[in-house]
Amino acid sequence: MKIAPTIRAKLEQFLQQEGLTLSQFGQITGMNRGIISSIVTGNKSMSINQLDRITEAMGLPEGHFYDLFIENYIIDHPPNMRRIEPFLYRCAELEKLDAIRRVVGAIMDNLLYSPKLFEIAEGLLAQGRLEAALILYEGVAEAEKYQHSERLAICQYRIFKIQIGNDQEKNFQSALQFEPFVKRLDAIDQLDALIDLANVYRSLRKWERAKEVAKDLRTLAKAQYSLEYSQKRGERKPQRPLFFYIAFSKSLIGGVYYEQGKYELALQIAYESCDLDWVKETDEEALRWKSLFQEWSEANICLTKLMAGDTEVLPLYIDLISTNREELLPGLWNIMIVANRYKxxxxxxxxxxxxxxxxxxxxxxxxxxxxxxxxxxxxxxxxxxxxxxxxxxxxxxxxxxxxxxxxxxxxxxxxxxxxxxxxxxxxxxxxxxxxxxxxxxxxxxxx
Structure with missing residues (x-):
């Protein structure tokens, strides 16, 4: 049986080859002689910071010993999260994703480590290290797949968000994987998750799926709106004003009817969406969204009439999209559909x-x-x-x-x-x- 090499043995060999004393090497690394001696004799394990210093002092590339570090200090050892956490962050920094996978595979047999790995994943997500975070979320989700926990639902939500990209078939599979978990999320998280899910189905032209998700969003948003303005106000707030989720769900449902050619139903919802007198929020952000929804509703009314064959409203529609850069691309698309449909x-x-x-x-x-x-x-x-x-x-x-x-x-x-x-x-x-x-x-x- 071949004995795996150790970092300690590699270091000891290097010191002999270079003729360096422990004190001399300590000066190069910026560590005292006692620490170097403890590492060489095996009386002390090393931190990732110490390993990086040793690696640099030996003239080797960053992360050169990471696989050995996993072998020597993580696999077949009781997991030490004070050592593992900085190691995972450093691996993410150097994009050593295979090393992260090995660590996750080595410690995730024990559910006790799920909360900490989830916390690290959240930290990596906040840093924008999506691929590294994805590995941890997937590891936690796999370990907790029979737990029915909110953390499992959050992991699936994070996985869904990270995986959405240019490939529409992959997006569809990601949406199908996430959808069963969306209602396990906290109600506030559900609001944005349902919007994200509906947007994917809408981009895929899966209109019936988009409509069902939009209906779930409408029901949940109305319930939360009632709670917000009763005696049961929650401490957590959604990313956007609460009325937004009700108004947006209506817009989604109207959009589905429009895409299905059900123009009477689409027009009815567009007219309903213009009425926002029921909105109680009065802060600047809410007023901004309120104004946008009213603009969009007016544009939807005009567009629906246009698609139904009322081409006399075309100049009005052009005026509407001309003043809103965000609606220019879909507006031009709609104009070309009408042009081709009605010659x-x-x-x-x-x-x-x-x-x-x-x-x-x-x-x-x-x-x-x-x-x-x-x-x-x-x-x-x-x-x-x-x-x-x-x-x-x-x-x-x-x-x-x-x-x-x-x-x-x-x-x-x-x-x-x-x-x-x-x-x-x-x-x-x-x-x-x-x-x-x-x-x-x-x-x-x-x-």
Whole structure:
């Protein structure tokens, strides 16, 4: 059986090779001779700070001995969180994720360590070290999967938030994994979690799922609103004014009806959403949100009429989106849908927004829409724009927007958009340049 080397043996060998005394090496590391002697003789374990100093003094790269540190001081030893915690933070700093996985795997057989690992994960999350935090959250969640604890639900929420990215299929799987845990969260945490979940389903065009989540949000938000203005006020406050969650749930439900083509129901909710006289909050933040919801409701009323065929409201809708940069991308997408649906010539509108369209990729996140919804809006707009120009016989412009749309759709794994692009391309293949055909083939192979 091969005996694993030790850091102590490596250090002792180094001292002999370099002809250094303990005192001399101590001066190099900034540690006194007694500490070095205790480490070399094995009478004292070392901290991660001491290990880093020793590693640097030996001229080795940062983290060189971390695997040995795990072998020597963590595996097959009673877990010492005073040693493990700084080690995990240091591993996260150096992005040594495999080392973090080894530590978690070594100590998570005992549920007693879950609270501390969860605390460390929260600390890493606060530092923006998402990949490292994810490993700890997953470790705690796996250890507590039969506990039905609130901590398990929070872990699943954190995992869900960290995993949401560009790949829409992965986003869907992450949402499905998290959804059973959302109601185990504290009521205040649930409010924002339900919004996050609904936004993912909305970006995936899973309208029925988005509607069910929105209904849960409405029920919970109304209950919390009643408690807030009764004698049972809670100490914890949500991230946004409490009325926001009621108003936003209505907006989500109305949005689902709109996307499903149920314009009468969508219009009814849009009119209801304009009435915010019931809102009790009067602080500056609440008034800001109240004003925004009223603006959005007016825009939704106009848009719903437009989609139902009332094209006379188009100038009013253009005015509404022109004054709100955050609504410009979805607004332009909606205009192109209407143009293609009702065979309208909107060249003058496209000229009006020529600069904005040329910089459409620079869209930033908005207050109620996450990156996934922006990606969804972007590929939607580009596909409608491509369709508009191709139908008009402007093949060079149309193909350019189509390939742009297909590239982004491939990156985010939006199968619906990719298939639409393929159908449009094949429809006008005879008018496509050889160069564009090569780019198209490359995108198809990439997908």
């Amino acid at each position: 309208l010539n909107v060249d003058s509108i496209l000229s009006q927004f020529e600069w904005e369209i040329s910089n459409i990729h620079d869209q930033e996140g908005r207050q109620t829409n996450d990156k996934q919804n922006i990606n969804d809006q972007l590929v939607g707009f580009l596909s409608e724009l491509a369709d508009y120009y191709l139908t008009d016989g402007q093949y060079k412009k149309g193909i350019s927007y189509l390939l742009d749309c297909m590239r982004i759709s491939t990156i985010i794994n939006n199968e619906h958009s990719i298939l639409r692009c393929v159908r449009m391309f094949e429809r006008c293949r005879q008018f496509v340049t050889d160069e564009a055909k090569v780019e198209y083939r490359n995108l198809v192979e990439m997908g």
